[in-house]
Amino acid sequence: MTIHQLHRTSAAAPDRPGWQVTAYTPGLGDGRRQQIVGLLTSELAVDARRTGPQQPSGPQRRGGESGFGPLPGSEAGSAQGPWASAGQRGAGLSLSYSLLADGAAVICRTVGTGVDFAGRPGNVFQHALLLTEPDRDLGGLLPADLWWWPGWADRPADGDLPAVERLVVDSPMPWHEAIARAQELYGDGRLAALLASVRGATRGGGAVRIVLVEQGPAATVRTIRLVTGSLPRASALAMTFSVPVGHPEQSRHVLVGVPVGAGLDPAAIPFGVRFETHRLHGGTGPEPGAGGGSTGGGTAPRDVGAPAGTDGARADEHRADEQWPDEHWADVSWGEVAARVWAAGRPDVLAAASASFADADAAQRLAAVAAGAGVPLASPPGDPAPGSARSPAAGPVPAPLPPGAEGWGRVRRRAVVKALRPGGYARGAALFGAGAAIAFGQLGARLLALPARTLAAGPPVLRPAGDEAAYPGYFTPAGQAIVDLGAIGDALAEALRTAGPEFAAAGPARWPGPFLGQSASARRCWRMWRAGTAIGVAVAGGLARTAFAVHRTLVITTIAVLRLADAALRFAEAARWLLRETRPARPTLAMFRRLGELGADCPYPDCARPLGRPFYECPNTHCRRRHDDLRPGRGGLLYRVCACGTRLRTWAPGRRGRLASYCGSCEGRLPDGVGHLPIVHIALIGPPASGKTTMLVAALAGLQDLAYQRDLTLSFAFRPDETWYRRSMQMVADGGWLESTATPNPRALVVTVGIPRGPRRIVFFFDPDGDLYTDQQTLRTTHRYLERTHNALLVVDPSAQPALLDQLTPKQQAAANAAAHPAAEPTYDTMRRLIRVLHADRSLPRRGGRLALRLAVVVSKTDWLRGLPSVLRLPELTPEQQDGLVRYWLNQPARLPELGQEPSKEFTETRYWALSAADCLRGRNGTVNPAERIAAAEPVLWMLGASARGFRRLIIRQQKARQSSRHPALRDPTHRAHYAGLER
Ligand SMILES: [Zn+2]
Ligand SMILES: [Zn+2]
Incomplete structure (x- = not known):
């Protein structure tokens, strides 16, 4: 598989409007290109450069660029150095790694190109790589390693781009950068919590987002390289990221790099998604007011279930251990051990232990591997973190609470208890409302489509019984309408029967957070959710039942009306013989006597019996079924369908001689018009x-x-x-x-x-x-x-x-x-x-x-x-x-x-x-x-x-x-x- 490239820019050129794909590798299909362009467009929508916080005025602001400025000086030397010469006049750089639905990956690097030829500022240029098979195409690299890829273009090219045969990066650099970053974070006491979060996110199935608040994209990319380097390769490749992002709640990536100062918009957080924020900037330790904890837990005030270390709550008396499931403690333990491994500069140990990454005792296994590899899990050199400094941990880390995580965990637990208690009722009400709205909406939509879907699935078709020549009419007492009605009724009953439990269980399965554990709060959440969905299901079901009852009434009324119409048509047909063909001046006794003249005997001598209703033969030459009673009735009002599928008029059949009529007694062919002409x-x-x-x-x-x-x-x-x-x-x-x-x-x-x-x-x-x-x-x-x-x-x-x-x-x-x-x-x-x-x-x-x-x-x-x-x-x-x-x-x-x-x-x-x-x-x-x-x-x-x-x-x-x-x-x-x- 070749790696396809694509260039796109917002800048207009004299010969080309803006927002165009200027070049791509031949062989990149139109559909695929559209897909990539759509992705690139959505990247820009959440890009910090365009929508992020205003960069404070000052030396970092350059040119016409607003927003996320150039890299801060502290990072520039190490991260931006290699391409600073080619870099664009202070343009913000961003990198994103996204997965497409079919498993392909798109890595995109966006640079600012400043002013275009017409003098419009703030243009961007995007260079995207399409990796059809990410694992193979990356050739052992991690997506974050591509930050250091020398092949990135800074200017749009025209014409065809060559396919990239192999991605080559100066390999030790990402490695060293990650270790350096790990030691910085470990030194700040923030690494263990971050790694624990990331391990949790690998189990989150997209419901967990990790927001990395950092000083500049280069630092964030180093962090991302660090955390993805801690994971087994498959998990690392699934960990999409985007750096930097101004509106993290709108991003679909798991790892979201956010500039300092940008925060989550609580009102925009999608329901069911949990954001965990890690403030990794600044080297001065924990955030002010973050209590004794070593990490800046999520500060978004209303993160759903986010650890909210907002204030230094007194160590409360609640035993909060049960607030978190065992997996959480496994994450914390593993994070702590992995942080020490990183601090020791031995990430290879993590790779060696990746087989047991997902196990409940991953921390112990990792510690064992580390010990076997001779990695000292004692305090790494120069560890300044107070929380970590206290920990004497060496050797296998005891579960569930590794010593190093104790302080952090206690704070986290206190915060959770604190968060759940005061907001419980509001959250209950919200869950109730959400449950009702979601259940009503989803069940309603499902029920709206139910009749069409049921009929499309094909309820049994009433075929003509053994000796019958025609299908029963649709709207007849024994017709298909009743069968279809029954099928819809059954489907409706089944849908309503299963809807209640299904919707009650639907939420928590996908949204961890407040439903976890056995606490009173979680039970209340459950109760409110169940009550809400039950109300939604009941309302939607009631409406559906009412609609079905109305429908059934309509069908039955239609059948009754058509029955009457049958009788009326039969009478009309009988009257027509007289009124139309005899044209009496006035209705007299003689006129009715003349009705007798309409009767006739079969013209065949060996029969000569009175002609009742003749029978008609199906005109289909392969069928030739007899229709004895071809008139409005059981087979339908205006037409009936022969068992062979041919339509036959019930009104005045054979009048124009289109249908051959036969004597019912001797089966002799009758003159055309018999039954219609005197x-x-x-x-x-x-x-x-x-x-x-x-x-x-x-x-x-x-x-x-x-x-x-x-x-x-x-x-x-x-x-x-x-x-x-x-x-x-x-x-x-x-x-x-x-x-x-x-x-x-x-x-x-x-x-x-x-x-x-x-x-x-x-x-x-x-x-x-x-x-x-x-x-x-x-x-x-x-x-x-x-x-x-x-x-x-x-x-x-x-x-x-x-x-x-x-x-x-x-x-x-x-x-x-x-x-x-x-x-x-x-x-x-x-x-x-x-x-x-x-x-x-x-x-x-x-x-x-x-x-x-x-x-x-x-x-x-x-x-x-x-x-x-x-x-x-x-x-x-x-x-x-x-x-x-x-x-x-x-x-x-x-x-x-x-x-x-x-x-x-x-x-x-x-x-x-x-x-x-x-x-x-x-x-x-x-x-x-x-x-x-x-x-x-x-x-x-x-x-x-x-x-x-x-x-x-x-x-x-x-x-x-x-x-x-x-x-x-x-x-x-x-x-x-x-x-x-x-x-x-
Ligand atoms: Zn037929
Ligand atoms: Zn006859």
């Missing part, structure tokens, strides 16, 4: 060979022509129907006869007929074999579709009516038989049989004693009638005259009153037409009259018009159009006169 059944009635099928083809041809004119839309529901229709058209046009229907109960021929932008109807044409009508027993058992049929088309074959044929001569009869393919039996017989069967079925709707059936009577084969004597001939008819003229013709010339009058007595509505299907399809004399063909569709339009005005209007429009284009021959005055009296 279905009109039209049964064709007539004996065999009466021309029913030809009639059907003619009617379809008429509808098709209307569709070509864009007066109508027509589509076949099933492709085979369309194929059959085209083939039949061709056969009739070629002069053939259509074969009679093969099966007694055929599948309905289904077409969808609609007025553009108007009503649409699905029309089921039932065209059974005529034999069905010849046997009453068969008709009784298979007329099921007639139950629903409200429309029947009775085809009257005039060539099969005996009353008509009787009026012909035998020769005429023979010719007629040859031309007409007469039906198998008189139409009246068929009709009679049908009426008997229908009357027997009491379930059929009746009105005024008549069957509620709309009967269209169509006299077919009018082309054949044209060959009869003129007295029997049916005159050319105008459409508006059809009904009356045909009735008259049946009653009078044809002598068929049973067909002309009886249907009106049996059925609620009857209407008469006469047409030749052959003329419609084949054309008269080779030309097809379009008006005639369209007229063939009129009976069908009449039946459709029963429930939709749009079809009625279409009939009127067509009749008017035919009237205006009528052939002149049709206005024959003789026919007009002949039948004028018959018109209604």
